[in-house]
Amino acid sequence: MPILQPIGRTFLRFLEATGHLSLFAATAVGHCVRPPIYPRLIGRQMIAIGYYSLPVVGLTAIFTGMVLALQSYTGFARFSAESAIPNVVVISITRELGPVLAGLMVAGRVGAAIAAEIGTMRVTEQIDALDTLATNPFKYLIAPRLIAGLTMMPILVLIADIIGVFGGYVVSIYKLGFNPYVYLKHTIDFVEVQDVVSGLVKAGVFGFLVTLMGCYHGYNSKGGAEGVGAATTNAVVSASILILCFNYFITEMFFAR
Amino acid sequence: MSAPAPKIRIRGLHKSFKKNVVLDGLDLDVGVGESVVVIGGSGSGKSVLLKCILGLLRPESGSIEVDGQEVVGLAGRERDRVLRKFGMLFQSAALFDSLPVWENVAFGLIQGARKDRDQAKEIALDKMAAVGLGPEVGELSPAELSGGMRKRVGLARAIATAPEIIFFDEPTTGLDPIMGDVINDLIIKCVRELGATALSITHDMTSARKIADRIAMLYDGKIIWAGPVAEIDSSGNAYVEQFIHGRAEGPIEMQVRAI
Numbered sequence: 001m002p003i004l005q006p007i008g009r010t011f012l013r014f015l016e017a018t019g020h021l022s023l024f025a026a027t028a029v030g031h032c033v034r035p036p037i038y039p040r041l042i043g044r045q046m047i048a049i050g051y052y053s054l055p056v057v058g059l060t061a062i063f064t065g066m067v068l069a070l071q072s073y074t075g076f077a078r079f080s081a082e083s084a085i086p087n088v089v090v091i092s093i094t095r096e097l098g099p100v101l102a103g104l105m106v107a108g109r110v111g112a113a114i115a116a117e118i119g120t121m122r123v124t125e126q127i128d129a130l131d132t133l134a135t136n137p138f139k140y141l142i143a144p145r146l147i148a149g150l151t152m153m154p155i156l157v158l159i160a161d162i163i164g165v166f167g168g169y170v171v172s173i174y175k176l177g178f179n180p181y182v183y184l185k186h187t188i189d190f191v192e193v194q195d196v197v198s199g200l201v202k203a204g205v206f207g208f209l210v211t212l213m214g215c216y217h218g219y220n221s222k223g224g225a226e227g228v229g230a231a232t233t234n235a236v237v238s239a240s241i242l243i244l245c246f247n248y249f250i251t252e253m254f255f256a257r
Numbered sequence: 258m259s260a261p262a263p264k265i266r267i268r269g270l271h272k273s274f275k276k277n278v279v280l281d282g283l284d285l286d287v288g289v290g291e292s293v294v295v296i297g298g299s300g301s302g303k304s305v306l307l308k309c310i311l312g313l314l315r316p317e318s319g320s321i322e323v324d325g326q327e328v329v330g331l332a333g334r335e336r337d338r339v340l341r342k343f344g345m346l347f348q349s350a351a352l353f354d355s356l357p358v359w360e361n362v363a364f365g366l367i368q369g370a371r372k373d374r375d376q377a378k379e380i381a382l383d384k385m386a387a388v389g390l391g392p393e394v395g396e397l398s399p400a401e402l403s404g405g406m407r408k409r410v411g412l413a414r415a416i417a418t419a420p421e422i423i424f425f426d427e428p429t430t431g432l433d434p435i436m437g438d439v440i441n442d443l444i445i446k447c448v449r450e451l452g453a454t455a456l457s458i459t460h461d462m463t464s465a466r467k468i469a470d471r472i473a474m475l476y477d478g479k480i481i482w483a484g485p486v487a488e489i490d491s492s493g494n495a496y497v498e499q500f501i502h503g504r505a506e507g508p509i510e511m512q513v514r515a516i
Contacts, residue, residue: 120354128313129351133414134340134369 024216031138032146041144049110049145049211050152054159056109057102061160064097065089065167073176085178086186089168094195095255098161099153100247103206106153107239111214114145115235118218119228127219142215146208153207154200161199198254205250206243213239262325264289264422264454265310270319271478272305279305280316281478292448292455294465294486296500297475298509303458304348306475307424310456311343312336323422341369344420344453346444348427350411352399358410359385359395365418384413387450388443405436409443416447423448425457429464441467462501474500476509 072088118141121127130137165187172178214235221231263286272280279302287293297303308314310321312331321328328339344365352361363381366372372380382392388409399407408428415423428444429437441464448455448468459465465472466486473483474497482494489501499507 117355124349125347125351126353128308128311129345129347129353131313132311132340132343132345133365134337135364136337140368 020220021216024219025212028138028142028146028212028215031136031143036139038140038144041140042147045144045148046152048113049106049148049207050156053106053109053152053156056105057156057160058163060101060105061093061098061164062167064101065093065164065169066171068092068097068164069168069171069176073172082176083186085172085176086168086183087190089172090165090187090191091195093164093168094161094191094199095251096199096247098164099157099199099202099206100243102153102157102160102203103210103243103247104240106156106207107210107213107236107243110149111210111235111239112232114211114214115218115221115232116228118142118215119221119231122219122221123224123227137219142219145211145215149207149211150204151207153203153210157199157203158196161196194254198250201254202247202250205246209242209246210239213242261289263287264291264324265456266320266322266325267306267310268320270306270309270316270321272302272309272314272316278478280309280319283319283475283479285473285480285483287454287456290452290454292457292468292470293473294457294459294469294471295473295475295480296460296462296465297458298460298500301475302478303475304426307345307426307456307458311340311345311424337369341418342421343424344415344418344422345424346408346411346415346426346428348430350399350407352402352407352410352414354399356399357395358390358397358399358402361399361410362395362413362417364414370418381413381417384417385410387416387447388413389439404431405433405439408432408436408440412440412443412447416451416453419451420453422454422456423451425455425459425468427459427461428457428468429459429461434463437461437464438467444468460500462503 068089069085072085073082076082076084118127121141127137127141130140169180169183169187172183173180217231217235217238221227265285265287267283267285270280270283271278283306285295295303295306305314309316310323310328312328316329319329323339323342326339328336331339352358353364356364359378359381360367362384363374363377366377366380367374382395385392385395390406390409390413394402394406399410402410425444428440432440444455444457445468455468457465457468466489469486471483472486472489473480474494475481476496482492482497484492489497492498495508499509
């Protein structure tokens with residue numbers, strides 16, 4: 001049937017791309033754990049991914065915490081549950097909004113930058129030049145970025161958690177008239193280690209996914225500027241979708257009953 | 258007495274991209290210390306040939322031997338060991354944008370030969386001097402260089418590790434005739450000083466005549482003529498004659514689509 005052909009072709013192409021990505025990821029992870037390791041390059045990527053993402057992640061977190069407190073107040077006031085706001089803010093930020101929003105922001109900032117940089121290196125033969133200089137591009141370009149993504153995202157999210165909770169605190173105290181001591185006590189009493197840990201695990205996975213998709217699409221980009229542009233778009237879109245999918249599975253792993 | 262074994266020996270090389278056959282049973286020998294230039298039109302597969310030898314592309318079939326060792330399918334440390342014999346000047350120079358010029362030149366020394374950065378920088382500045390670049394250029398970014406300077410930096414990087422074999426991919430393309438001649442002279446000087454084997458690809462006949470000991474013409478995926486540079490004008494091969502004289506009429510038909 002002619003209608004089945006494009007569906008089948010699309011499905012086969014999806015399977016091929018999945019296999020290709022899996023092989024790429026396996027090769028990259030293998031190079032992350034086998035010497036030689038490049039500490040200087042890992043440090044440089046940690047600064048690029050972690051330090052330079054702090055402003056955008058911090059701003060996202062503080063406004064998210066502020067909006068969350070404000071929205072929860074207007075909703076919870078309908079059934080006199082305003083006292084649950086500190087709990088809602090801290091749980092939402094640490095479990096969900098901190099890692100997911102930081103992940104999406106980093107996907108836009110870092111994933112795009114990685115894909116554009118590696119993609120440009122591919123189309124200008126710089127990756128071929130690395131190879132001819134007996135330097136494995138996976139070790140030199142990809143492993144440092146994956147290691148930096150995996151390690152810096154949890155730190156970024158931990159900072160985002162603190163800033164987000166602080167945003168909720170500021171709005172609750174100065175706008176909604178909460179008692180500062182009671183607000184902090186409720187926040188600290190209610191939050192559990194598992195809430196924070198699940199968020200940090202998500203952050204590590206998202207950091208890996210963002211850098212992996214940036215590297216994968218950049219490394220396999222073709223053509224000239226158009227190819228690099230397409231690689232950048234694909235890196236951000238695929239990383240964002242994967243973040244939302246993996247968010248569900250990790251939540252299921254930690255909290256499903 | 259038998260002839261000495263070639264430095265590079267290629268037999269029956271086939272490489273296609275989907276239905277497009279680029280190399281179709283190519284045979285080529287490059288002797289020790291010899292400078293061979295492969296000529297051919299755009300899209301004839303010259304760059305693909307170099308990339309197959311370097312292992313950047315994998316041929317479907319055929320054999321490539323370097324110093325008698327089969328290199329097709331080599332991977333890991335064994336491939337790195339073979340690659341350390343090579344230096345390459347890319348058509349666009351392919352300098353690393355994120356590194357200053359001196360670090361580009363010293364890259365193979367720091368990453369491949371594991372030399373100390375200070376020692377590598379000293380060697381890099383020496384090599385830059387050999388191609389006519391002062392130490393002040395070493396601190397510039399590749400983006401600040403002109404086309405001719407980029408080629409010189411690329412050449413300095415290609416010779417920095419004192420390789421046994423150097424590849425030149427369209428070394429004069431995009432340069433004015435005077436700068437092209439400067440690059441040709443530098444190539445001859447560097448190759449002679451190192452005693453290296455050189456394999457170049459170009460469609461610039463002035464460059465080919467100047468840097469080659471032997472010229473080979475690639476057409477339709479095969480080497481259709483090879484011989485000393487002095488014999489190219491009397492090759493008796495219609496394809497070679499059309500190419501070296503740059504005539505539109507002849508057995509080589511360019512695929513030109515009507516607008």
